[in-house]
Amino acid sequence: MTARPSEYTAALTAAADQAQRWLASVPDRPVPPQRNADELRSAFGESVPDGGSDPASVVNLLAEAADPGLMSMASGRFYGWVIGGTLPAALGADWLVSAWDQNAGMRGASPGVVAAEEAAGRWLLDLLGLPATADVGFVTGATMANFSCLAAARQRVLADAGWDLPLHGLSGSPKVRVIVGAERHASIDIALSYLGLGAPIAVPTDEQGRIQPDALAQLLTGLEPGPTILCLQAGNVHSGSFDDFTETIAVAHEHGAWVHVDGAFGLWAAASGAHRSLVTGYEAADSWATDAHKTLNVPYDCGVCIVADPASLRAALGIQASYLFHDSAGDPLDKVPEMSRRARGVPVWAALQSLGRSGVADLIDRLVANARALAAGIGGLEGVEVLNDVVYTQVCISIGDDERTRAVEQSLLADGATWMSGSRWNGRQIIRISVSNWTTDDEDVTESIAAVRRAITATEPSA
Ligand SMILES: *Cc1c(COP(=O)(O)O)cnc(C)c1O
Numbered sequence: 444m445t446a447r448p449s450e451y452t453a454a455l456t457a458a459a460d461q462a463q464r465w466l467a468s469v470p471d472r473p474v475p476p477q478r479n480a481d482e483l484r485s486a487f488g489e490s491v492p493d494g495g496s497d498p499a500s501v502v503n504l505l506a507e508a509a510d511p512g513l514m515s516m517a518s519g520r521f522y523g524w525v526i527g528g529t530l531p532a533a534l535g536a537d538w539l540v541s542a543w544d545q546n547a548g549m550r551g552a553s554p555g556v557v558a559a560e561e562a563a564g565r566w567l568l569d570l571l572g573l574p575a576t577a578d579v580g581f582v583t584g585a586t587m588a589n590f591s592c593l594a595a596a597r598q599r600v601l602a603d604a605g606w607d608l609p610l611h612g613l614s615g616s617p618k619v620r621v622i623v624g625a626e627r628h629a630s631i632d633i634a635l636s637y638l639g640l641g642a643p644i645a646v647p648t649d650e651q652g653r654i655q656p657d658a659l660a661q662l663l664t665g666l667e668p669g670p671t672i673l674c675l676q677a678g679n680v681h682s683g684s685f686d687d688f689t690e691t692i693a694v695a696h697e698h699g700a701w702v703h704v705d706g707a708f709g710l711w712a713a714a715s716g717a718h719r720s721l722v723t724g725y726e727a728a729d730s731w732a733t734d735a736h737k738t739l740n741v742p743y744d745c746g747v748c749i750v751a752d753p754a755s756l757r758a759a760l761g762i763q764a765s766y767l768f769h770d771s772a773g774d775p776l777d778k779v780p781e782m783s784r785r786a787r788g789v790p791v792w793a794a795l796q797s798l799g800r801s802g803v804a805d806l807i808d809r810l811v812a813n814a815r816a817l818a819a820g821i822g823g824l825e826g827v828e829v830l831n832d833v834v835y836t837q838v839c840i841s842i843g844d845d846e847r848t849r850a851v852e853q854s855l856l857a858d859g860a861t862w863m864s865g866s867r868w869n870g871r872q873i874i875r876i877s878v879s880n881w882t883t884d885d886e887d888v889t890e891s892i893a894a895v896r897r898a899i900t901a902t903e904p905s906a
Pocket of ligand 1: 525583584585586587628630678679680705706707708734746
């Protein structure tokens, strides 16, 4: 039996009401969650309910139970990790993706969503200044984008060494050397672990976390010829810095290495005329990973893997089976680890359609301007040091010694007006500020600076 549309009405109306209530509360509620997961346990029920409940009451119960434990990650004063909010068009599109409930793996099965994702892919390559012939896959995040790109890399460098990976697997294969910067993101290491490639060789980085081109050249020159992959970074999670792509890619290619760029949030610099110089030369790499759920502000989850040579990606991740519909143009399931998946590229299309080229550039420029304004305002407060060159969206600060910095962080989190959390960088305790939300405005910046001032005053060592 096909469900009648009316059977969905009450649940969807309840969801729309609850979603709007939540979104309306975001600007004024404290940023941190008010209850922890243990405290919420009973709200969701200790045991399986004996009988069912009507759909609208389930949605309402869920919204009420979760509410005290939700973090205002969509707040303009949230600067934790690298998160990003949600553009209205992307959220609306995401709801449609759920309502359509399409399996987005095959062109022939759901042309409507595949064509939308293909448009999003073409637009991304254009906006990011990457080769129009590259393959684009939509995955859950930059971790899986790194994994997918590195799977293609592993496939190609082993094939170039005469090793048939699909036939023989990794045992007995030539050693694949993976070179990274000392400050690569941890998701590179886990992706290499999934791929059975073991620990990478780390090249020293400079004080901003950029790979040192001389050290890289020296390392490459000392290696025997053989399968090699180099991972570069566009956007260091602490400093926001970018590797020197022109020089590093040239030397790596001279040695026959595959070059991958992890640009989870930094790749987007390419979409702004004002910040494109941060990625100069990066289009010569072989693969790129990014997120749409960070800088582009689509809802979770959406990452993007981009590979210049489609054959490598498809050889690594493609699937052939008699019961599938294979399209000669290549299917989405050939470019990502999943076979079945939601059409998570559709909200990317909606975000890009709603912003346009100028809107994307403007979004990047505003994020960077807000990061600079926060760095200037907070850097002007008593005892604060800004530790990085604020070239993009990341700001790292410390206040006196490690202990004081930690005390200010705790005070800030308890205050709740903003969210900036601690980390360690260059041997120091720091507070990290990551500007990723499209809604952050001047008032949010002013209020956030005031919150840091309060935390500094509250933690002043007593005279
Ligand atoms: C966030 C991030 C990742 C991992 O992305 P997910 O979307 O969380 O999987 C990888 N690299 C960098 C530089 C990041 O900032």
